[in-house]
Amino acid sequence: MNKYFNILSIVFSTLILTSCMTREKYVRPAETVDENLFRTDLLPQDSVSMATISWRDMFTDPVLQRHIATALENNLDVRVALQNIRAADAYLKQSKAAYLPTLSAGPNYTFQTQSLRTQSGQMLNGRKYSDQFDISANLGWEIDVWGKLKAQERAELANYLATVAGHQSVKSDLVASVASAYYQLLTFDDQKKIIGKTIALRKKNLETTTALKEAGTVTEVAVQQSEALVYNAESLLISIDIQIELLENTMSLLMAEPSHAVERTTIAAQRMPMSMKLGYPVNLLANRPDVKAAEYRLMNAFELTNAAKANFYPTLRVTGGAGISAGDLDQLFSANALFANIVGGLTQPILNKRQIRTQYEVSLANKEIAYLNFRRAVLTAGKEVSDALKIYEAQDGFISLKRKEMEAYEKSVGYSQELVNYGLANYLEVLNASANQLNAELNISNAEYSKLDAGIELYRALGGGWR
Numbered sequence: 001m002n003k004y005f006n007i008l009s010i011v012f013s014t015l016i017l018t019s020c021m022t023r024e025k026y027v028r029p030a031e032t033v034d035e036n037l038f039r040t041d042l043l044p045q046d047s048v049s050m051a052t053i054s055w056r057d058m059f060t061d062p063v064l065q066r067h068i069a070t071a072l073e074n075n076l077d078v079r080v081a082l083q084n085i086r087a088a089d090a091y092l093k094q095s096k097a098a099y100l101p102t103l104s105a106g107p108n109y110t111f112q113t114q115s116l117r118t119q120s121g122q123m124l125n126g127r128k129y130s131d132q133f134d135i136s137a138n139l140g141w142e143i144d145v146w147g148k149l150k151a152q153e154r155a156e157l158a159n160y161l162a163t164v165a166g167h168q169s170v171k172s173d174l175v176a177s178v179a180s181a182y183y184q185l186l187t188f189d190d191q192k193k194i195i196g197k198t199i200a201l202r203k204k205n206l207e208t209t210t211a212l213k214e215a216g217t218v219t220e221v222a223v224q225q226s227e228a229l230v231y232n233a234e235s236l237l238i239s240i241d242i243q244i245e246l247l248e249n250t251m252s253l254l255m256a257e258p259s260h261a262v263e264r265t266t267i268a269a270q271r272m273p274m275s276m277k278l279g280y281p282v283n284l285l286a287n288r289p290d291v292k293a294a295e296y297r298l299m300n301a302f303e304l305t306n307a308a309k310a311n312f313y314p315t316l317r318v319t320g321g322a323g324i325s326a327g328d329l330d331q332l333f334s335a336n337a338l339f340a341n342i343v344g345g346l347t348q349p350i351l352n353k354r355q356i357r358t359q360y361e362v363s364l365a366n367k368e369i370a371y372l373n374f375r376r377a378v379l380t381a382g383k384e385v386s387d388a389l390k391i392y393e394a395q396d397g398f399i400s401l402k403r404k405e406m407e408a409y410e411k412s413v414g415y416s417q418e419l420v421n422y423g424l425a426n427y428l429e430v431l432n433a434s435a436n437q438l439n440a441e442l443n444i445s446n447a448e449y450s451k452l453d454a455g456i457e458l459y460r461a462l463g464g465g466w467r
Helices: 002-022 062-074 076-099 119-124 148-214 220-254 283-287 289-310 355-421 427-461
Strands: 102-113 129-143 315-326 338-347
Touching: 062 076, 062 148, 076 148, 148 220, 148 289, 148 427, 220 427, 283 289, 283 355, 289 355, 355 427
Parallel strands: none
Antiparallel strands: 102 129, 129 315, 315 338
16 A cells, blocks of 8 residues: 555646746746836836826816716716626636535436347347336546646736726826817817907907098908908817817717716816826836736736646546436435446647647747737837826926017007007008917917816826726
8 A cells, every 4th residue: 555655646746846846937027117118208207107196186177077087986987897797706706616626516316228129129029127226426537637727817917907007097098088189179179269359459440440431541352351250160069069169069978978068167276286296117017907918818828828738638537426326216325326436647738639739829929929019018118207207397388489479469560550550550560460369378378278188188197097
C-alpha cells in the first residue's frame, strides 16, 4: 500500500510542478504608457488628477446637477451596461463552480425482450422478457491539473471587470454629454439676447437711415441695406430657436424622457472649478474607464490563451456511480441490490481534426488584437487630453482678442454714424461695422462656451464623471 501511495505522490507532484510551469501570469506591457503621453510643455503634472473630483463638485449648478442625476438614473445606455454586468457576473459564478464535481441522480426502469430472428433468440426457443429497476447517482470530476479551469475563471473575472469599467465609461460620457448640452443651451440663450438687442438697434438704424434718405443725405441703397440687416438678424433668431429646441430634445433623450423644454439658469451663473491637475499619464489606467476596460479585455484574452494551451495536456477525470439495481421491484431495496464503481484516468488528445491547435492559434491572435486595442485606447486618451488642454488654454487669449475686436467695431459704428450725419462718409461703412460687431459678439459667446466645453472634455478625457 505504501508503495502505491509513494508512486501516486510522485505522479501528482510531477503534475503540479508541470502545471505551474505551463501557467503564465499577466504583466502589463511596459511600453504602453510613457511620460510623454500628454503634451504638457507648460503645465506641470501632479500626482493627483482632477478626474478624481466627483461630478457634483465639478458642476455646481443645482439645475444641471438634477439633470445629470436624472440621466444617470434613467439613461437607457446606462441600464444596458448594468445588464451586461449582471450577465458577466453570472458567467463568473459559473467559472467558479467549474472546480466542483458534476452529480446527477434519478430512478430508471428498463424493459427488454430479444428478437426471435437473432441467434440468441433462436437458442432460447421463445421470447423472454426482463425488467430492471434501478436508482443510481453518477459523479464526474475534472481535476484542474494544468490550470485550465483557473485560467478560465481569471478570464471571466477580467470580463466581469471590463463590463464594470464599461458601465463607468458610459456614465462618464453621459455626464459630459449632459453638461456640454446644458452649457450649449445657456450659450444659445445668451446669443438670443445678443441678437434681440441687435434687432432693436438695427430697426432704430433703419429709421435713422430712412430719415437721412428723406433729407437727401443717403440714397435708397442705404435704406435697403439697413432693412436687409434687420431681416438677417431676425433669421438668425429663428435659427437659434430651432437649435435650442433640437438640443432640448437631445437632452430629453439623454434623460430617457419624452422631448420637452429643459429647465436652466444662465451662462453668467456658471462657475466650474478647474484646478488643471492632470496627474501622471499612468493615472489614466486607474481613472479612465474605457482604458481600464481595454486592459481587462487584454487580461481576458491572455487567460484564454493559457486555457487554450492547457488543452494540449492530458485531462485527469474521476468518474463514479453508485445505486441500487434489481430485476424485481420487491428486491430493489435490499443489500444485494447495491452497486458502485469509480474510474480515474488521463485522456491525452492525439488526433482531433486540429481543433486544439486551431483554438490555441486563434487565442494568440485574439490576445494580440486585445493588446493593440489597449495600446490604441491609451494613445487615444492621451490625444484627447492634449486636445482638450490646448483648446482650454487657448480660449482666454482668443476671448481677450475678440473682446478688443468687438470694442473696435463698436467705436467704428459710432464714428461712422457721426461721419454719415455730417455727410463725410458712406452709410455702407456703418452697416458693415454693425454686421461685424454682431459677429464679434457671437464669436465671444461661442468662445466662452468652447472654454467650458473644453473643460468638460478635459475632465472626461482624464477619466472623470463616473464617481
